[in-house]
Amino acid sequence: MPLLWTLTIVLLLGAAGYVLGRRRAIASAGGDVRLLHSLPGYYGTNVAMFTIVPALLVLSVWMLIQPMIIQSQITAMISDSAIEAAGSRDLVMTDVRRVANGLDSAIAEGGLTEDEARALRTDSSDIRARLAETGVALGGDVTPEVLNAAQQYRTLSRTGNLLLSATVLVLAGLGLGYAYSRTHQEFRARNAVERAILSILMLASTIAILTTVGIVFSMLFETFNFFQLYPWQDFFFGLEWRPSFEGGSDLGLIPLLWGTIYISIIALLVSVPIGLFAAIYMAEYSSKRTRSIVKPLIEVLAGIPTIVYGLFALITVGPMLRDYFAEPLGLGTSSSSVMTAGIVMGIMLIPFISSLSDDIINAVPQSLRDGSYGLGATQSETVKQVILPAALPGIVGAVLLAASRAIGETMIVVLGAGAAARLDLNPFEAMTTVTVKIVGQLTGDTDFSSPEALVAFALGLTLFVITLGLNVFALYIVRKYREQYE
Amino acid sequence: MNDMRVVERDVDINELKMKARDVDVFYGDIHAIKNVDVDIEDKTVTAFIGPSGCGKSTFLRCLNRMNDTIDICRVTGTITLDNEDIYDPKVDPVQLRAKVGMVFQKPNPFPKSIYDNVAYGPRIHGLSSNKADLDQIVERSLRRAALWNEAKDRLNEPGTGLSGGQQQRLCIARAVATNPEVLLMDEPCSALDPIATAQVEELIDELRSQYSVVIVTHSMQQAARVSQKTAFFHLGELVEFGETGHIFTNPDDPRTESYITGRIG
Ligand SMILES: Nc1ncnc2c1ncn2[C@@H]1O[C@H](COP(=O)(O)OP(=O)(O)OP(=O)(O)O)[C@@H](O)[C@H]1O
Ligand SMILES: [Mg+2]
Numbered sequence A: 001m002p003l004l005w006t007l008t009i010v011l012l013l014g015a016a017g018y019v020l021g022r023r024r025a026i027a028s029a030g031g032d033v034r035l036l037h038s039l040p041g042y043y044g045t046n047v048a049m050f051t052i053v054p055a056l057l058v059l060s061v062w063m064l065i066q067p068m069i070i071q072s073q074i075t076a077m078i079s080d081s082a083i084e085a086a087g088s089r090d091l092v093m094t095d096v097r098r099v100a101n102g103l104d105s106a107i108a109e110g111g112l113t114e115d116e117a118r119a120l121r122t123d124s125s126d127i128r129a130r131l132a133e134t135g136v137a138l139g140g141d142v143t144p145e146v147l148n149a150a151q152q153y154r155t156l157s158r159t160g161n162l163l164l165s166a167t168v169l170v171l172a173g174l175g176l177g178y179a180y181s182r183t184h185q186e187f188r189a190r191n192a193v194e195r196a197i198l199s200i201l202m203l204a205s206t207i208a209i210l211t212t213v214g215i216v217f218s219m220l221f222e223t224f225n226f227f228q229l230y231p232w233q234d235f236f237f238g239l240e241w242r243p244s245f246e247g248g249s250d251l252g253l254i255p256l257l258w259g260t261i262y263i264s265i266i267a268l269l270v271s272v273p274i275g276l277f278a279a280i281y282m283a284e285y286s287s288k289r290t291r292s293i294v295k296p297l298i299e300v301l302a303g304i305p306t307i308v309y310g311l312f313a314l315i316t317v318g319p320m321l322r323d324y325f326a327e328p329l330g331l332g333t334s335s336s337s338v339m340t341a342g343i344v345m346g347i348m349l350i351p352f353i354s355s356l357s358d359d360i361i362n363a364v365p366q367s368l369r370d371g372s373y374g375l376g377a378t379q380s381e382t383v384k385q386v387i388l389p390a391a392l393p394g395i396v397g398a399v400l401l402a403a404s405r406a407i408g409e410t411m412i413v414v415l416g417a418g419a420a421a422r423l424d425l426n427p428f429e430a431m432t433t434v435t436v437k438i439v440g441q442l443t444g445d446t447d448f449s450s451p452e453a454l455v456a457f458a459l460g461l462t463l464f465v466i467t468l469g470l471n472v473f474a475l476y477i478v479r480k481y482r483e484q485y486e
Numbered sequence B: 001m002n003d004m005r006v007v008e009r010d011v012d013i014n015e016l017k018m019k020a021r022d023v024d025v026f027y028g029d030i031h032a033i034k035n036v037d038v039d040i041e042d043k044t045v046t047a048f049i050g051p052s053g054c055g056k057s058t059f060l061r062c063l064n065r066m067n068d069t070i071d072i073c074r075v076t077g078t079i080t081l082d083n084e085d086i087y088d089p090k091v092d093p094v095q096l097r098a099k100v101g102m103v104f105q106k107p108n109p110f111p112k113s114i115y116d117n118v119a120y121g122p123r124i125h126g127l128s129s130n131k132a133d134l135d136q137i138v139e140r141s142l143r144r145a146a147l148w149n150e151a152k153d154r155l156n157e158p159g160t161g162l163s164g165g166q167q168q169r170l171c172i173a174r175a176v177a178t179n180p181e182v183l184l185m186d187e188p189c190s191a192l193d194p195i196a197t198a199q200v201e202e203l204i205d206e207l208r209s210q211y212s213v214v215i216v217t218h219s220m221q222q223a224a225r226v227s228q229k230t231a232f233f234h235l236g237e238l239v240e241f242g243e244t245g246h247i248f249t250n251p252d253d254p255r256t257e258s259y260i261t262g263r264i265g
Helices: A003-028 A040-077 A080-086 A089-109 A114-119 A127-133 A144-182 A189-229 A232-237 A254-285 A288-303 A306-329 A338-363 A366-374 A379-408 A411-417 A434-442 A451-485 B056-063 B093-099 B114-124 B131-144 B164-177 B194-207 B220-226 B244-249 B254-260
Strands: B016-027 B030-041 B045-049 B073-081 B100-103 B182-186 B212-216 B229-234 B237-243
Touching (some): A003 A040, A040 A189, A089 A114, A089 A127, A189 A451, A254 A288, A254 A379, A254 A411, A254 A434, A306 A411, A338 A379, A338 A411, A366 A379, A366 B093, A379 A451, B016 B056, B030 B045, B030 B212, B093 B100, B100 B164, B114 B131, B131 B164, B164 B182, B164 B194, B194 B212, B220 B244, B237 B244, B244 B254
Parallel strands (some): B030 B237, B100 B182
Antiparallel strands (some): B016 B030
16 A cells, blocks of 8 residues: 555544544533533544554654665675675675666556566566656666565565555554543543653654754765875864875865865954944834835845855956955956955854844844933934843844855855865965865766865865854853853 | 822922923824923922833934934924923934933943943043043942942943843943933832832932932822922823922812822823
């Protein structure tokens, strides 16, 4: 039975459970809703929950585990000689899966019947040709062993799926029955629903956390591989970035990190004052009408794709900076520069800072403003001494959000600052950042066992740690401030 | 109402500090204050009484142009301070508010330390020449607001960490520290216990020697205790204004009588 059906039936059962539970609750109170412990809807929801939630949980866990089990069983069937012939176990398994899927789609299109598929033999028919008819292309001829494994694979999946549907449906039925039998006038359905909602919320946050952990671990794993091939001292303290795919490359982090930090700082220097002042103007000085025009206009900036900013950097800002500043000052002749990328990125970040800060400043209670004006303070004194301190935690948050965007930005850097890793103080030199190099190392033909490719994971992990540190630092500041003033 | 003591009052005529004539206030279409005339004398405590929503706070806020901060609020008529129209375009509301200080109905300490809260006004207006001077102003203001004993060991802790009543006294200290000529107090004792209330009333009495004080209160006893003049507002109108003793013992208007004896409100 296809999965979708199982799912639909479970949901239908849930809906039926709702109606039944509700009805039974009302009946148990003799039709007088006021005698019930909870509103009738809660009884219905309770039954629906018991029907749906355990069934769906089992469904999702099963679907995660079943492929793993089948995989390991099939793998065990394949002989060493077949593996040697194909090159690696993974390749054989890929073949097996492709053939199995090919058979599936052939049956779905009517090219084969179920029995034919099961009876197929390599010696009696050209499987590759038959599958090609149904649109499944195979790399080579199918060996009897692979075909056999594929057929086995299909059988196992079918049994697994059947079992799954049966289990899930039985579970849903049991849940429904159990909750239904417990539905009674005295039953505290409202509390039960409350607890269930709590666990759903907790589940959601757990998933979010687990995903993060998963990402970190996958990165850690590859990074570990990288450090087996390349000494970590040379990575963290190396001053040269010179990858060469023939080997013997220098993969020093410092020039990339320096580029990242340099560009981000310039971007923040541009965006924080402009964004913050714009926010203060909008929130404190402008009339409602002006604000309703200015704010959306600024926010338009946020809707521009970064690649467009990149083009702006490439054809306008870069040459302009070169012609009017760098060359007259004798600071370089490159139109890609840290300055270009930094300024354009700063422009991109203005709406983040201004919009967030504006909301935060608006959230400062009017009574604080009144208090300050009532003591004879001017508007700017009030802003400086009362509003900004009160809004500071939020503003720090906005700035850090902007900082993480700046650190993670790639497009503007490629087009504005170039892709040459360099360690230099001159802001009119081309430099590049960590993210650009991550992309650079992983595009094109990459061999995932070479340090030149694996370094991307080390770079990614480093970035992750830096942004994490930034966030922790922000939290620390915010908390310290809170302790002091709240 | 039996314990209402109408204290001896010096009925000698003080010179006029503020004068309001034909004042109307509108919040959009709501007509919140209707044609009010009030005289605020120097070195006098004037009490505004009246049922909730009758416009006491609104009128009080006209006296230091705090209503300017409300977009939809419109004030007409004339209000003078020392015979100068405070709504004249030449007048700087910021300057005005330094002279006419205010304590708000809800305590609103700044998210700063207790010390910085009180020092806020003196710093802005440059009232102190050095740190020692400022320390002294802060201490004196906190003492006058009856908060010194509770606050002296925690001057660097946030003002927002105080209890509601302490916050209200902090706001009083903050207003007093700026040294205003007129102090507007909007229900300054609504969150205070009897002891602190007595202390604040003492402060008001003391302030009277130098300033004029306008106090909004819902407590008839308080109005009778601390004020020399009383204004009774009802539905945006000034029903009666005169000597406190007169208003409380022998009101001219039946509405005043019913309100102070607790029949309308
Ligand atoms: N910001 C505002 N916007 C619109 N209407 C307002 C505003 N402030 C006050 N009002 C209205 O003006 C009238 C007078 O309000 P005000 O706050 O002056 O009353 P009050 O006498 O101080 O009452 P209370 O004793 O409860 O403090 C009320 O009807 C109120 O709804
Ligand atoms: Mg009021």
